[in-house]
Amino acid sequence: MRRHCITRVLYIIITVLLFLTLTSASAFAIKDRYEVVIDPAHGGSDSGVILTRSVSEKEVTLAIAKMIKQNLDKTENIRVKLTRSTDTDISIRDRKKMVDKATTDLFVSIHINAGFGNKSAGYEIYYTSSKRGTSSGETGSKEIVEDMIESRYINDSILFAQLAQRNIEKVFPREGRGIRSAPVFVLDGLSVPAIEIELGFATHIKSKKKLADEEIQKSIADGLSKSIKEFFTSSGE
Numbered sequence: 001m002r003r004h005c006i007t008r009v010l011y012i013i014i015t016v017l018l019f020l021t022l023t024s025a026s027a028f029a030i031k032d033r034y035e036v037v038i039d040p041a042h043g044g045s046d047s048g049v050i051l052t053r054s055v056s057e058k059e060v061t062l063a064i065a066k067m068i069k070q071n072l073d074k075t076e077n078i079r080v081k082l083t084r085s086t087d088t089d090i091s092i093r094d095r096k097k098m099v100d101k102a103t104t105d106l107f108v109s110i111h112i113n114a115g116f117g118n119k120s121a122g123y124e125i126y127y128t129s130s131k132r133g134t135s136s137g138e139t140g141s142k143e144i145v146e147d148m149i150e151s152r153y154i155n156d157s158i159l160f161a162q163l164a165q166r167n168i169e170k171v172f173p174r175e176g177r178g179i180r181s182a183p184v185f186v187l188d189g190l191s192v193p194a195i196e197i198e199l200g201f202a203t204h205i206k207s208k209k210k211l212a213d214e215e216i217q218k219s220i221a222d223g224l225s226k227s228i229k230e231f232f233t234s235s236g237e
């Protein structure tokens, strides 16, 4: 019994040391090239929410994603992958498959919200806080390491969410609805920092006009591109 306890304590010490080594100073290793997967939500037969007679969520999310790619393709150290680059149907599962655990450093899903009435307005950012749920019973060293790695991704997701919030605030001043933790299917189980941003409400008259405006879309793309650059700079230090 005592022997078992000592072994467990040793396991915990080793895993904590391993974790500290893995995460010391920076969120993840300095790399020559970082990869971000941008997910323009909806597409094809799935229009998402409708903004105007000619513009729906799928078009706005794709336009912004393409602008982000255009911005970041100019950098030497950031590679952008889009889950779709045309107006096509793509399942959530296939979107998630674009994330390669070995090479992807960040996943950003772009959406537009809709409310039940026409009062709701503003942007909000989601991250998912648990992929395994609360563990029950005996916790072994494997579970401890998994928990630690998961909490690292959560911390990094929150870090990116804060950077995005700061930059999107410049486009939509005082319209932030906060950074929230919620089960989001497209983020759930991804082994990389990942967020979903809801840029505003298609059900709000001023909001939908802004979101359909190409200049505003460009400002959003610039804000998110800046956030991605800042994220990789801060995590590479």
Ligand SMILES: [Zn+2]
Residues within 6 Å of the ligand: 041, 042, 048, 049, 057, 110, 111, 112, 113
């Ligand atoms: Zn959506």
